[in-house]
Amino acid sequence: MPRPNPAQLLYGSATVICSTLAMLLLSQTRSVVWTAAIAVTALALGLLVALTAPSAHARLRRRASVGRVTAPSPAQPARHGRPDALTASHATAAPAASATPAGMGVRH
Template identity: 85%
Template structure:
């Protein structure tokens, strides 16, 4: 069985502490039996979180590896088109107004 890495230890410990405090505060347990049940439940939850933490990271690594495999090769470079590129003349209501056409001319004169 492999040893847990520091992230697993941190996630599991934080889960145990937070879940124990939350359950004790919410249940207002006063007997030893209920406190023991809460402690065992928190330990089980912490163990579950610590064991499932690496599988989530492994899935992300697999997705990243698949994403790298689907990128285009250098023989076929990807076409990058700027989304704000104007491909042709566009008529708008603002360009038809005389005040709107005077403002760019005045701005160009200051340069």
């Protein structure tokens, strides 16, 4: 099992402290047995939060894999050295004469 990172330790510790204080204040218990039960419950809750908090390393790995394409999808077949239509249309020279009649499309 990998070691928890500092953020996970912080989340778990904060959960233990806040949940212990909240349960003790809300229950207003004076019994040692109930105080121990609250402490054990708060520790279990803090451990659950610390283990389920996403680690920074996994988040960075997930972000890096989002932009990466490993194989072409069925909708886009592989282009074995063939330029696509957009690249070819931009690579050609501009037409000598304009396709629009004179005066159309010109703003004054």
